[in-house]
Amino acid sequence: MATIEQTQPLATVVPDSERSRPFGAWLGRGLMYGLIVLGAAVVLIPFFWMLATSFKPEAQLFVYPPQWLPDPPRPANYREAWGALPFGRFLFNTVFMTVLAMVAELFTASIVAYGFARYRFPLRNTLFVVLLSTMMLPGILTLIPKFVMWRELDRIDTFTPMTVAAWFVWGPSFVFLLRQFFLTIPREIEEAAVLDGANTFQIYWQIMLPLVKPALLAIGVLSFQANWNNFEGPLIYLSTMEKFPMVLGLQFFSETLSQEAPKMHYMMAMATLMATPILVLFFLAQRYFIEGLTVGGVKG
Amino acid sequence: MLSWYTLTLVDYVVVGTVMILSMIGLNWVLRRLGVHRETATGYSLILPWILGFLIWNLGPFAASLYLSFTEYNILQPPTFVGFDNYVEMFTDDRNFWPVLRFTLLFAVINVPLGLVGALLTATLLNQNVRGLGAWRTIYYLPAVLPAAATALLWRLMFTSNGIINFFLGPLLDLINQPRPSWFSDRDLVLPSYIIMGLWGVFGANTVILLAGLKGIPRDLYDAATVDGAGALNKYLNVTIPMLSPTLFYVLITGMIASLQTFTVAFFIDTPGRSGTFMNVFIYQEAFEHSKMGYASALGWVMLLILLLFTLLVFKSSPAWVHYEGEKTN
DSSP, rough: OGGGGGGOSSSSSOOOHHOHHHHHHHHHHHHHHHHHHHHHHHHHHHHHHHHHTTTTOOOGGSSSSOOOSSOOTTHHHHHHHHHTTTHHHHHHHHHHHHHHHHHHHHHHHHHHHHHHHHHHTTTHHHHHHHHHHHHGSSSHHHHHHHHHHHHHTTTTTTSSSGGGGGGOOOOOOHHHHHHHHHSSOOHHHHHHHHHOOOOOHHIOOOOOHHHHHHHHHHHHHHHHHHHHHOOHHHHHHSSSSGGGOOOHHHHHHHHHHHHSOOHHHHHHHHHHHHHHHHHHHHHHHHHHHHHHHHHHHHOO | OOOHHHHHHHHHHHHHHHHHHHHHHHHHHHHTTOHHHHHHHHHHHHHHHHHIIIIIIIIHHHHHHTTTEEESSSSSEEEEOOTTTHHHHIIITTHHHHHHHHHHHHHHHHHHHHHHHHHHHHHHHTTOOHHHHHHHHHHHHHHOOOOHHHHHHHHTTTTTHHHHHHHHHHHHHHHTTTOOOOGGGGGGGGHHHHHHHHHHHHHHHHHHHHHHTTTOOOOOHHHHHTTTOOHHHHHIIIHHHHHHHHHHHHHHHHHHHHOOOOOOGGGGOOSTTTTTTTTHHHHHIISSOHHHHHHHHHHHHHHHHHHHHHHHHHHHHHHOEEEEEESOO
């Protein structure tokens, strides 16, 4: 096992180069910032390209060398692509499914996490390990029996499989993250509430949830993202085009378009529209989001 | 048309209400049976997960095992065929081996490469960089972009007149090569997916690893400095061991996610079957060819592969993962 005790002292003591050699240090810092900026460029150029392409006239799509800025910018791409398929309805369906699934998911994940974090009962640790191990279960494996179940319940081609199932704790990782947060809260707070005569639900709802608000926000963003982008569920359960969410509409669009010439400017316009709510949400909640996201990897 | 939405709303409210009532009911029943208050409340609180586990995990899990030994097209009841599906997969199906090879190669190359890249970037960002918050946000962005948008975007950038080839232009001129057509070239599908995959994950991993780096106590470095350790020595003997649990987490989750690549493949056209991931293959067998039994068998093979990979990482972990709380001697 690698441990710090194995650290071997170096024979020669290297002097602190940052102070003794200011030029070298300056060069090092410069190189470092250069690399960081380069990395950021690699990340950002595709984003720029998506936006630029979404405003291009068709003639400028595949020219070489590439046309960096659309000339002139063509906002009509958005209107035309939006009108080519019932994207308004797709958007409504996406919002509908996302909101329902998110509410149920956050409610059940947090209440289950609270139970695991605060109550002692037989088999608790075993059950928690089982919960964690379900994260590794490939979704595709249970997909077919689930499909058969929804078919028996006559819910194929409805929004129900994508929303109602969220009442049964969808994301084990959300439970895990929230539990980690609940564990950091001192027990005295609840004990005081118990003395005041609060019941379990009141403690959970009025005391614990507000205390883990950062984590809840982070998970809210993740849940929003997962449901907004959910492709597999709608692909399998929905067959009527008017019931499609944005992502499935986009795929349908891409399939029909590639029959002729790939109209990438339309595709990029719709992809940008689909990504915008998530990007905005990410910017608004990024502080909590990154904190919540990293806690699993670091404290876990 | 409105009834589509009302139907689901009714389902939703009914199931939600039943769930809450059963939680209250379970608590009441357990208390009546004389179960300790804390135990009763605990079980009631985790009831949604217990029900979910039984209905959406364990039940379907067992069912899919059974289905994998049957021939089933969903319209007629399944007929038991023994190991036929598995035999067909390994001996008869021309698509199985290429698909498996492609899926494994993608995961095995993509994940370690992404991990090393993320580790180097995180290390770079951990050197008292100005405006860290902004860099972190920028690096995380690709993980926020919907997979569908990522796939469409890279499909666009990878066309032979796309910007990837533009940036590679000088290099291609140097070695006298024509501009590759990436996703449309059977031999370049895998590298294309890997490059796209790296762009997608390395930022998110960087952010997680950076948090891990920030969590390493300063005094460990001070102690190493006192011992006369140089920068590289400190990195290898303090940073890496202290970061190993985080590396472990990123490796496991990355493996699981990579092996299950699905959505992106629906937005990218590749020649023939050259870009088919296992999960896409399973989907096609099940829902396009109505071979539900065969698809279940494929799903089980996939599960075994996932387990094997996870086990491999777990088994190897004592050799390289260092947990601070553990006694070391």
